[in-house]
Amino acid sequence: MKMFVPRNWREYPSRYRLEASRFTKSGTVYYPKRMVDPETGDTEQETVNLPLSGKVLTYTVIRTSPDQWKDLAPYALAIVELEDGTRMMGQLTDCNVEEVSIGMEVRLEFRRVQTEGHSGVLSYGHKFVPKWY
Amino acid sequence: MRSVCVVGVGMSKWGEVWRMSFRDLHTEAALNAIRDAGVDRLDALYVGCMSGGLFVGQEHLASLLTDYMGMRGIPAMRVESACASGGMAFRAAFIEVASGMSDIVMASGVEKMTDCAPDDATSALASAADQEYEVFHGATFPGLYAMMAHAHMAKYGTTREMLSAVAVKNHQNGAKNPVAQYPFEITREQVEKSVMIADPLRILDCSPITDGAAAVIVTTEEVAKSLGKPYIKVLGSGVGTDTIALAQRQDLTTLRAVTLAAQRALDMAGKKIDEINFAEVHDCFTIAEIMVAEAIGKYEPGKAGQAILAGETGREGAFPINTSGGLKSKGHPVGATGIAQVVEVYKQLTGIAENGRQIPGSPTIGMTQNMGGSGGSSVVHIMEVAS
Numbered sequence: 001m002k003m004f005v006p007r008n009w010r011e012y013p014s015r016y017r018l019e020a021s022r023f024t025k026s027g028t029v030y031y032p033k034r035m036v037d038p039e040t041g042d043t044e045q046e047t048v049n050l051p052l053s054g055k056v057l058t059y060t061v062i063r064t065s066p067d068q069w070k071d072l073a074p075y076a077l078a079i080v081e082l083e084d085g086t087r088m089m090g091q092l093t094d095c096n097v098e099e100v101s102i103g104m105e106v107r108l109e110f111r112r113v114q115t116e117g118h119s120g121v122l123s124y125g126h127k128f129v130p131k132w133y
Numbered sequence: 134m135r136s137v138c139v140v141g142v143g144m145s146k147w148g149e150v151w152r153m154s155f156r157d158l159h160t161e162a163a164l165n166a167i168r169d170a171g172v173d174r175l176d177a178l179y180v181g182c183m184s185g186g187l188f189v190g191q192e193h194l195a196s197l198l199t200d201y202m203g204m205r206g207i208p209a210m211r212v213e214s215a216c217a218s219g220g221m222a223f224r225a226a227f228i229e230v231a232s233g234m235s236d237i238v239m240a241s242g243v244e245k246m247t248d249c250a251p252d253d254a255t256s257a258l259a260s261a262a263d264q265e266y267e268v269f270h271g272a273t274f275p276g277l278y279a280m281m282a283h284a285h286m287a288k289y290g291t292t293r294e295m296l297s298a299v300a301v302k303n304h305q306n307g308a309k310n311p312v313a314q315y316p317f318e319i320t321r322e323q324v325e326k327s328v329m330i331a332d333p334l335r336i337l338d339c340s341p342i343t344d345g346a347a348a349v350i351v352t353t354e355e356v357a358k359s360l361g362k363p364y365i366k367v368l369g370s371g372v373g374t375d376t377i378a379l380a381q382r383q384d385l386t387t388l389r390a391v392t393l394a395a396q397r398a399l400d401m402a403g404k405k406i407d408e409i410n411f412a413e414v415h416d417c418f419t420i421a422e423i424m425v426a427e428a429i430g431k432y433e434p435g436k437a438g439q440a441i442l443a444g445e446t447g448r449e450g451a452f453p454i455n456t457s458g459g460l461k462s463k464g465h466p467v468g469a470t471g472i473a474q475v476v477e478v479y480k481q482l483t484g485i486a487e488n489g490r491q492i493p494g495s496p497t498i499g500m501t502q503n504m505g506g507s508g509g510s511s512v513v514h515i516m517e518v519a520s
Contacts, residue, residue, distance in 0.1 A: 060279035061332040067252045069271045079380045087380040090270050
């Protein structure tokens with residue numbers, strides 16, 4: 001899907017600063033931000049920044065990828081639970097894909113995530129790296 | 134609510150059907166269903182299609198397809214819920230007849246997936262996932278189900294052999310289905326030596342990309358009786374929804390939308406899961422069939438893999454699943470899949486399943502379970518043969 005500049009720009013707060021919603025009633029944190037707490041219907045919230053480390057809940061290694069990701073394949077993709085319990089998806093990089101495992105401790109780094117050819121938009125965001133790296 | 138029946142079914146050819154266009158596929162299935170039912174008019178059409186726009190650049194489908202099937206002028210609407218579009222279109226037709234709004238309604242589904250490059254098809258399918266927080270990071274559909282598979286394996290000890298058993302069983306059934314895209318048997322070795330797509334899922338764990346259409350005639354019991362054809366009754370219809378982003382689910386090893394849909398359909402039907410004789414379920418990947426068999430309540434969490442391995446869900450087992458060959462062998466033209474499930478249940482209940490595919494012992498109640506994306510939506514129907 002082609003990335004348009006405003007679409008990418010709109011996501012800066014969540015992708016660059018990892019901003020999330022903490023709802024007043026439940027104290028639950030949601031990433032990305034949303035307007036309504038899906039459990040309580042609460043709309044009162046504050047913006048929080050997510051912690052930068054967590055552990056792998058599940059993962060896969062994408063070996064057959066769409067064209068856009070061909071240069072990276074095989075790449076590991078994981079769902080990580082951060083220290084505050086928030087969950088997010090992202091690529092797990094800077095390690096051998098064969099060494100990725102459930103429970104592995106990771107931290108988040110700011111990386112280039114997508115490139116759209118020579119004149120396309122460069123999109124940045126988080127990737128996970130092994131904590132020991 | 135009025136009693137609702139299915140009285141005629143039709144399919145197009147399924148597979149890489151290069152000679153037929155999007156509209157040809159739909160027209161063929163629609164005319165087959167009209168002829169099969171013997172109806173001389175339609176009061177309305179609901180067509181399920183996930184993405185005419187991304188696969189063939191065609192939207193505004195309902196009018197186009199109505200025109201080409203010779204029904205120009207009738208009310209027609211397209212229904213979309215990713216890979217559950219067909220099942221949702223069937224539900225819309227069910228509601229329209231049950232409410233008394235119309236007497237004879239077609240529910241159909243169509244997808245033309247091989248006109249575009251495989252890469253474009255993969256991207257089109259990925260539009261059923263969260264664009265900004267999954268696809269953005271390089272997620273693909275095999276990748277999402279692979280992550281569920283790893284979580285399920287870690288929590289319940291689900292094995293490679295159990296995944297393979299789903300693929301082997303569905304190809305055994307599909308080999309007997311004249312419309313199947315891949316009507317041949319495969320072995321466990323073939324599955325386990327096939328190319329890895331997204332660990333732990335290999336190519337033979339995945340349903341294919343397919344061109345195809347299916348249609349059924351939904352009507353009142355009065356009309357069904359007057360046509361003098363075998364018919365089945367729709368006892369229950371249920372829909373459930375969940376987050377479309379996998380990371381936001383509390384439990385990665387269950388499919389909550391499926392559980393909600395199944396419970397609602399069973400409640401409406403006034404049935405328990407153990408009263409259902411067989412099911413057509415959404416096996417877009419082998420792990421999906423295992424997780425769905427648990428989510429509908431047939432097996433305890435973590436127990437379905439073992440049951441499938443033991444042959445319980447084979448055609449002659451205690452609870453046959455996917456006698457049509459499922460998405461795995463029959464093919465998966467996403468918008469048409471939910472309707473094709475109804476076609477198989479109709480054939481099994483009326484005893485006309487082809488090539489020795491008939492479930493022994495004349496089953497009387499069947500279930501269809503159709504699912505969108507990685508489980509963000511699901512629709513379940515329960516049908517009974519008319520006595």
